[in-house]
Amino acid sequence: MRFTKLSYKPVKKITSYFPVIFILVMLPFRVYAQQKIVDRIVATVGNEIILQSDIENMYRQMLGQGMTSQGDMKCEILEDLLASKLMLNQAKIDSIEVGAPQVEMELNGRLQKFIDQIGSQQKLEAYYDKSIQQIKSDFRNLIRDQMLTQEMQKKIAEDITTTPSEIKSFYRKIPKDSLPVIPAQIEYRQLVRNPPYSEESKLAIRQKLLDLRKRVLSGEDFATLAILYSEDPGSASKGGELGYMGKSELVPEFAEVAFSLKKGAVSPIVKTKFGYHIIQLIDRKDEKVNVRHILLKPKVTIEERTKALEFLDSIVTLIRADSMTFITAVHIYSQDEETVMSGGIAVNPMTGDTRFQLDQLDQATAEAVSKLKLEDVSDPFESKDMTGTPVFKVIKITNRIEPHTANLKYDYSVLAQMTKMSKQQQTITDWIKEKQKTTYIRIDDSYRGCHFRSKGWVK
Numbered sequence: 099m100r101f102t103k104l105s106y107k108p109v110k111k112i113t114s115y116f117p118v119i120f121i122l123v124m125l126p127f128r129v130y131a132q133q134k135i136v137d138r139i140v141a142t143v144g145n146e147i148i149l150q151s152d153i154e155n156m157y158r159q160m161l162g163q164g165m166t167s168q169g170d171m172k173c174e175i176l177e178d179l180l181a182s183k184l185m186l187n188q189a190k191i192d193s194i195e196v197g198a199p200q201v202e203m204e205l206n207g208r209l210q211k212f213i214d215q216i217g218s219q220q221k222l223e224a225y226y227d228k229s230i231q232q233i234k235s236d237f238r239n240l241i242r243d244q245m246l247t248q249e250m251q252k253k254i255a256e257d258i259t260t261t262p263s264e265i266k267s268f269y270r271k272i273p274k275d276s277l278p279v280i281p282a283q284i285e286y287r288q289l290v291r292n293p294p295y296s297e298e299s300k301l302a303i304r305q306k307l308l309d310l311r312k313r314v315l316s317g318e319d320f321a322t323l324a325i326l327y328s329e330d331p332g333s334a335s336k337g338g339e340l341g342y343m344g345k346s347e348l349v350p351e352f353a354e355v356a357f358s359l360k361k362g363a364v365s366p367i368v369k370t371k372f373g374y375h376i377i378q379l380i381d382r383k384d385e386k387v388n389v390r391h392i393l394l395k396p397k398v399t400i401e402e403r404t405k406a407l408e409f410l411d412s413i414v415t416l417i418r419a420d421s422m423t424f425i426t427a428v429h430i431y432s433q434d435e436e437t438v439m440s441g442g443i444a445v446n447p448m449t450g451d452t453r454f455q456l457d458q459l460d461q462a463t464a465e466a467v468s469k470l471k472l473e474d475v476s477d478p479f480e481s482k483d484m485t486g487t488p489v490f491k492v493i494k495i496t497n498r499i500e501p502h503t504a505n506l507k508y509d510y511s512v513l514a515q516m517t518k519m520s521k522q523q524q525t526i527t528d529w530i531k532e533k534q535k536t537t538y539i540r541i542d543d544s545y546r547g548c549h550f551r552s553k554g555w556v557k
Contacts, residue, residue, distance in 0.1 A: 137149050137150055138150050138542075140153065140176070140541070140542040140544070140545055141176065141179070141183075141539070141540065141541045141542065142540045143180055143184050143537060143538075143539050144184070144187030144188075144191075144537050144539075145190070146183040146186055146187050147183075148176065148180070148183060152179060153172055153176055153179070156179075157171060157172055157175060160175075170548060170549070173545065173548035173549065173550070176541075176545055177548070177550050177551065177552070177555065180539070180541075181530055184530060184533055184537060184539075185251055185254075186243050186247045187537065188250055188533060188537075189246040189247065189249060189250035190246070192253075194246055194249050194253065196242060196245045196246055196249060197383065197388070199339065199380060199381060199388050200245065200341050200342060200388075201241055201245060202238075203336050203339055203341055204241050204245060205234060205238055205241045206335075206336055207335075207336065208237075208241070209222070209230075209233070209234070209237075251526065254525060254526055254529050255522040255525050258518055258522050258525060259518070260517045260518050264517055264521075265506075265510070265513055265514050265517045266506065268513065268517040269506055269513050269517075272516075274503070277503050277504045277505075278503075279501060279502070279503055279504075280499075280502055280503070280504055280509055280512065281455050281456075281457075281501050282455070282456065282499065282500055282501050283453040283454060283455055283499040284453070284454055284456070284467055284495055284497065284498050284499070285443075285444075285452050285453055285495070285496045285497035285498075285499075286444050286454075286493045286494060286496055287424060287428065287441060287442035287443055287444065287494045288428075288432075288434065288437060288442045288491050288492070288493045289410070289413065289424070289427055289431060289432045289434075289491060289492050290432050290433055290434035290437070290442075290483075290490070290491040291406050291409065291432070291433055291489065291490045291491065292433045292487075292490075293396070293398045293402055293406060293487075293488055293489070293490070294405055294406055295396040295398070295402065296399065299396040299397055299399065300374075300396050302396070303374050303394045303395070303396050304367055304374060306327075306394060307367050307376050307392065307394055308367065310323055310327060310376060310392055311364055311366075311367075314364050314376075314378070315364060320337070320338065320378045320390050320392075321338060321339070321390060323392060324337050324338030324339075324390055324391070325337055327392055327394070328392040328393050328394075329373065329393050329394055329395050330372070330393040333390075333391070337390060338378075338390035338391050338392055339380065339388065339389075339390050340388065340390070341388055342381075342383060342386040342387065342388045343386055343387065343388075344385055344386050345357060349370045349371060349372070351368055351369065352368055352370050352375065352377070355368050355377055356377050356387050357387055359377065359378075359379035359387075360379065361379050361380070361381065361382070362378070362379065364376060364378045365377040365378070371485060371487075372393060372395075372485045372486075372487065373393050373485075373487065374393070374394050374395070374396075375391045375392065375393050376391065376392050377389050377390070377391045378390045378391070395487060398488050403480065403490075406478075407478045407479075407480070407490055410490055411478050413431055413492070414476075414477065414478060414492055417475050418475060424442065424494045425441035425442065428441050428442035429441070434491075442494075443496075446458060447484060449511055449512070450511060451511045453497075453499060453508075456468075460481055460482055462479050462481040462482075463491075463493065465479075466479055466493055467493070467495065470493075470495045472496075472497070472498055473494065473495065473496070474495055475492060475493075475494045476492050476493045476494070477492070478490060478491070478492050479491065479492075527552075530552065530554075531552060531554055534554030534555065535554065539555060539557060541556060
């Protein structure tokens with residue numbers, strides 16, 4: 099990105115439209131409505147227009163966030179908007195669609211983030227001097243256009259792959275001061291035990307879900323109950339809605355039931371590794387379904403927690419006494435399907451490799467790591483797995499990597515991602531240059547003096 103924080107020294111970066119379009123899609127949910135702008139059309143791209151107010155609002159946002167530029171910031175904003183509108187125009191020509199439920203879910207998510215920032219829904223309504231429904235109406239088309247732009251961007255760059263030779267070539271060519279500094283990292287093995295839930299706690303959860311299902315069938319709104327009761331942090335605030343997903347994107351037990359439902363129907367209780375669910379089908383499109391769900395999880399009692407920790411403690415005693423290796427203990431006792439066959443090697447879900455920065459660990463695991471030396475085995479502790487379910491585990495540190503500049507020996511996956519991003523950027527840049535030749539583009543005379551990176555905007 100060409101804009102930098104005032105307090106930081108600008109660094110050399112690969113410039114292209116790819117990160118810029120992404121920023122437009124993820125723009126903070128805010129418009130400076132209080133300051134009146136004499137509006138006018140300053141550019142047209144195909145059937146899409148850019149208003150003076152679009153540029154002014156983004157300009158004020160960036161200044162408010164402490165951003166600056168070595169060039170003319172408003173010209174740079176205009177070029178970003180031109181690229182975005184070019185993609186939006188083509189998305190509509192190509193009949194790319196985003197469903198109304200997807201738009202609503204994104205709209206609600208962004209509104210909720212802004213409500214969290216500003217303090218309450220009432221403060222948000224006072225800020226805009228509009229009701230929440232009016233605010234949604236104002237922004238719905240904007241969100242849909244941004245999502246279409248993002249889908250077009252994905253379509254352009256989705257087939258990009260990299261080879262080892264390309265990654266090595268990229269590494270040799272990139273300026274050394276553009277390589278990221280990798281913070282300290284660790285690698286570890288883990289032995290994981292699931293909570294020994296009592297039959298009573300599982301029965302209580304099932305009964306609660308049966309009661310909620312009965313309430314829905316009696317006419318209560320599923321989405322409202324999901325907001326009130328669901329323990330899925332990713333969907334509860336959206337009324338339990340997951341958006342359109344294919345079978346491969348859902349765990350098998352969930353997918354089997356979701357794809358068998360009729361529109362509006364509510365499923366029986368479904369058990370997955372996440373917990374217990376009831377599911378309602380909202381819509382089905384081709385090979386994807388959009389569903390709501392309510393997730394509940396059994397609670398760990400003090401007795402169950404004590405039992406799990408004492409069991410792990412007995413295993414740690416054997417390992418520390420050299421009566422059993424850590425890997426053997428994992429193969430015999432670990433209940434983590436993801437790591438048991440590899441001897442407990444933990445894989446970072448953010449990167450796909452085995453190294454973790456400390457801030458990529460959950461708090462309990464990070465605290466355990468901070469107390470360990472290389473090859474030490476931790477005391478048993480309670481943590482949470484990727485589903486947010488409580489688990490009990492012990493870990494063993496197998497490697498520590500000090501902070502360093504990215505290199506091929508230690509950071510191949512990081513450099514592979516940078517290489518792929520560079521190729522995607524170039525692909526999008528090339529696509530824009532081609533589309534400029536065949537798309538109607540008009541820029542107001544007041545901006546024709548801008549020094550755009552691409553000369554194809556001014557004809």
